[in-house]
Amino acid sequence: MNGALRKKLQGYVGFANLPNQVHRKSVKKGFQFTVMVVGESGLGKSTLVNTLFNAPLYPSKDHVLLSEESPKTVGIQVLSTDIEENGVRLKLNVVDTPGFGDFINNEESWKPILETIEGRFDSYLEQENRVNRSKITDLRVNACLYFIAPTGHSLKALDIEFMKRLHKKVNLIPVIAKSDTLTHEEIAAFKERILLDIAHHDIKIYHAQHYDSDDIETINETKDVMSKIPFAIVGSDKIIETPDGRHVRGRKYPWGAIEVDNEEHCDFVKLRQMLVRTHMEELREFTNDIHYENYRTEKLLVLGYQQDNTVFREVDPLAKLEEERALHEAKLVKMEQDMKHVFQQKVQEKESKLTQSEQELYTKHKEMKDALEKQRLDLEEKKRRIEQGRPITPEKTKKKGFGFAGK
């Protein structure tokens, strides 16, 4: 597409209506969004979910019966609701993680959470690989809200450990819980320290992208929202009366009343804006394009699939034919060369063998000739002796004479 030419239209064609068609189709299909809330108990997770979607999704916690038994592992509870606004249906799934950070030993507390997220990736992967893919349910976690306790110092060891393990698998959005316990200067200092901690440990929290095609307003809006991360929030599903008589959602104290929907008081509005109004779709895309794809690549590599990059090359039929022919010819040439080589080898072998046997024959011949020569000389010697009338063995007489002389 990079090489495509940009042509100017001469009249109205009508494909500018595409977004509306997509809109109609999506509204008919409905949307799905899965958000996970993680944090120590008592930080206001359930209340925040109720506040975000303005519906009593989580009932207030009834007092659990006192007992010696308490759960030993982090539980995973999923709440599914269908909510509708202006004809748009949203299937909202909230995954709660009761027990996280509440035990004496919290070393395994992120395991069930990690398993849930990966399990959902696995089920989506399996659905993608099925033969019949007409109905795929997307249960992947689109956002993870991590609740930080408002200590005012910096991140706890558990916070850092959890975030380090999950930032590559899910969109992490840290929030400062119950921030009405901190003054504004304390919140600003706390946020700074949290961001320093996050940068120090190379944790990648969710960061909205800027697109070149966005208008200035959207870019500024996004920048504004992102600058408030981690969001300092207060949640409330109760209506209170403020000192000046208004009825708003908030919390009432003897010293004042904090309004949840007031941007001056807390960052709840910004969080809702990002999560629901502007970046919900982007969070889903991020989950699909980045986190899910990374997981899929890792998983397939582990399973032994090799990366075959040739499937990415563009295919032109004529060129392919030429290529094949060239390949074939090359093969033939190679075969010819091979055969020549083999032939030469054989010839050399035979030659060397022949020279060897020639050598052998020659030496044998020489030997035999020498032996014959020796015999001939011998015979001649004997002949000479006989002609001179001497005994055949001259040495014996000599010896006899010697013996007599001795006596």
Added chain:
Amino acid sequence: MSVEAEHSQPILQSYVGFDSITSQIEKKLLKRGFQFNVMVVGQSGLGKSTLINTIFASHLIDSKGRIQPDEASRQTVEIHSFTEAIVENGVKLRLNIVDTPGYGDQVNNENCWEPIIKYIKDQHSSFLRKELTAMRDRFIQDTRIHCCLFFISPTGHSLKPIDIVVLKKLTEVVNVVPVIAKSDSLTIEERIAFKHRIKEEMKFHNINLYPYASDEDDEQDSALNDSIQDLIPFAVVGSEKTIVVDGKTVRGRQNRWGVINVENENHCEFIHLRNFLTRTHLQDLIETTAMIHYETFRSKQLLALKENGQQ
């Protein structure tokens, strides 16, 4: 004397003067000065150092939170002890504050309470040894912990498992006063429900908190103790900063939507805690440590020594 006189006290016929013994004791004690040892236990970030500074109205200890990102978080619980002498109206108080940074801060907090329990027992043990030596000081310096302020995180739900375990162990060796930290995050209804829940849990787990009911208490004392029992755990807010409210400078916290006055009884129970610790029960805390906790420790130790000797 008649038979009735044996059952009733003899009536003094003229002024003897032994009622001045109280002022004699007071003079002696003023010269000697008092020693009070308090320990603070709680997770990092609950405002322990700030609260101590607020109670004694001076900057005694610094917050030990981790500020720099490249600082590693503490791997074990440390015991830091500071001694300060503060004077008020001629009364000298030697204050020893024991801080326990690192408690409950790690991912795995198993046995994080052991250094704390060991420290408390060590103080008892060193006092016992000083008592038992042949040549001992006339006035042994008392480093035993008189009061342990236990900070509960304001979740609004219930006590955490680690809190329950540690409270059980602590109440066996020291006077424990539980405190709900940073209680400005709870509305009044939430605070009442939370306290109720905590008291239920303490009763369920048989956790015995100071003040202890005793048979020697008269009516006034038991009434006071009952009212304290109702208030425990104290919901406090600490602040070293001063703000101006209605023209008066008070210690408090200021937000864009309200101002918390630490010394206002309607806002938090700081006043009650301070009065309890310093104005009404200071002497009782010291005495209870000596008479109950120390004696329990002492008898256990001596029995164990005797058994070891016999073996």
